Amino acid sequence: MEKLNIPLYQRLYEDIKYKIRRNEYKKNSKLESIRSLAKRLDISTTTVEKAYNQLLIEGYITSIPRSGYIVLAVDLLEKSTHNPLVDPIITPAYPNTKLTNDLFDIKNYKAIVNKVINYDSDKLYTECDPRGEEELREEIRKYVLSERDVKCDVNQIIIGAGIQNLLLILLNITDKKSVAYLSPAFKKAMNVFKSYGYTLKPRKTIKEISRIKADYLYLSPSNIYPTGEVIKIKERNDIIKWSKQNDAFIIEDDYNFFLRYNSYTVPSIHSYSNGENVIYMGSFSKTFLPSMRLSFMILPVPLYNIYKNRFSDFSQGVSKLEQLTLARFMKEGCFRRHTKKLYNLYKEKNEAITSSLIRQNKHNNFSIRGNDSNLHVILDFKTKYYLDTFIRNCDRYSLGYEKINGSNSVIFPYSGIETKNIKRLIKDLFYNM
């Protein structure tokens, strides 16, 4: 492993290798015997033996009984000497899209990480359970039961390093062909389906979806992107029936379910379907720490039974330290306190942004949508001029936004703006309008 003090045998090996590669030692020629070379160089036979052994292993020479070590033909490819130069990827960081963590109790988090290292260090020395650590799965079971009325056995919960990696497992244990979804889709998820050769079936409404056939339906029924709308109870019933009639699975991606500012959280589809045709998915990146990559899915019993026979095909992607820390964080009630604080902060921001926008809208130049949930608002401008002016002002302040194609609408995220700055900033963004 160390390159500084190169041992003698290695120097000898390098020297002979160099000579073979340079054709100074010709093909089929015999190398000096170990004894003879050792004597000539005044080194031990063990050293020569080790050097020859290395050349043997790599295939530069071969050993022929009663004949000795013979040089093999090596048709050389030159080793590269340069580093390739490539263009870097630039990922702009917009201040308004940052997730707020003014409230994250880093000291407490640190204390819990240290507890895990102190008390659970034995566990860190062993491999991960392919499904994730039981401690964490049990905490997740209790959490989804109390918050989302999702009933499951702890064994049905599978932890993974993000939704994409969970989809890798899911698409592996099922043999399906098509996926329906409400457009616009969660692109990163659809990308996995696409790469698995699935037919993508984007539709505008649940009604349209219930008229087609598909093997999967990918949906965030409690928070449709980008409007934050909710699938109504009648349509919920319809798609549960549809899934049963079509032998299809609903993937309920329940992200940001708790970010509803003017209403109570909406029940999960899983809770209405007996979990039969529903794969429930959740993530901790948005509720815990944006830099934490930890998601989970809950498999319906028939899929769990397939997974059970195939679990050794998959590796767990999340490190144990991370899993055990989150488990303790949840168990000690810190997670609940944290999400509550987070919710209150976002609600405050949401109210500040909504009232500031209304203040800027005396002439009804735009309407506001999607401010009932999530961490962004949608602004529908009356004219392209107003839209362009707004966007120009966003660019001036290096703020992120997303235009909605074929409209004068724009999605404006506000999670990263401090509440005290919202009023002033919104005023500036409507300058010249």
Next chain:
Amino acid sequence: MEKLNIPLYQRLYEDIKYKIRRNEYKKNSKLESIRSLAKRLDISTTTVEKAYNQLLIEGYITSIPRSGYIVLAVDLLEKSTHNPLVDPIITPAYPNTKLTNDLFDIKNYKAIVNKVINYDSDKLYTECDPRGEEELREEIRKYVLSERDVKCDVNQIIIGAGIQNLLLILLNITDKKSVAYLSPAFKKAMNVFKSYGYTLKPRKTIKEISRIKADYLYLSPSNIYPTGEVIKIKERNDIIKWSKQNDAFIIEDDYNFFLRYNSYTVPSIHSYSNGENVIYMGSFSKTFLPSMRLSFMILPVPLYNIYKNRFSDFSQGVSKLEQLTLARFMKEGCFRRHTKKLYNLYKEKNEAITSSLIRQNKHNNFSIRGNDSNLHVILDFKTKYYLDTFIRNCDRYSLGYEKINGSNSVIFPYSGIETKNIKRLIKDLFYNM
């Protein structure tokens, strides 16, 4: 988020919902007006409004201008009341397969985790770079350059939560059909290829592979499983040429490259091919902590350029705390010290196991293979009787092993056996033989 102190509006909402679901409030019937209900119950209109709003959002009622709130038809599916019961997955933990970490400096590791939380907490509040943190990629670049002569730009390095997750990215940015490999294969990797619809082309030798066509060649040239053999220099040249002629990529899975007990580590294929057709892959689970899930791949420039345009399709799977901790661990030289200690310990175990086995083999009942590298030995027994006896003894001590199909051979891992116990244990495993 809190369920204990249920607010009044929510109790009202639950009550009305219950009545709608029980058909006490009939379809198309009108709900009492907000004002009237508030007056009757002696509560604020805001409370009633919030309850109605929640029912509106979920679709139990609708609002008709100048008419009021109308109950919608809800064709009910009953909520589940039970937890499904499923059989758990049993994953036996064999003591001899455990990775040794007697040597892992947990105190130092803890100190570094704390440094990251103290000094880099700002970074923990932002999302991960899809490729992984630059600090870590730079440390990996220096490491593979010094240890494996792998030359690359830091941008070509992509971090992921295990080889499977890196393959998910790789197979996404390429459009290929077949993969060749030396059997037996690394099953977890082949499983990903298979699920992507690839044709698997297992072959016994490099010679056979060089005669067929394939888009990928998955290979661990410096440590072929399970023998630990090495692809000889001539064959290395052959497959590099083969890859160029066939426009194929070699995936060089360079796991355990440093575990060579009687020779120096063998140079990587990447270093001989100018990295042109080689995707170099590595992992830290075996060299660092078994519970850490962190791998990386180095993309050749043409693939990097495709990835560059598609990077936003993928999420990083490894949490930042983990990435930054490993980066510091490497930067401060701890990783190099750790692997060196680990190597010495395994070498010691390897020597103890080899000499103990030789001692038990006075009658030449078996031969020993594969003890030049890795953390297991292969025993080829002369007869099925000897094999069965050995296996029965392993079972008696709850030790793990892997039979090689169609032979009297067995793979016996020893990483988890303490050096001081090896002699005694090996003696016991040959009891009755």
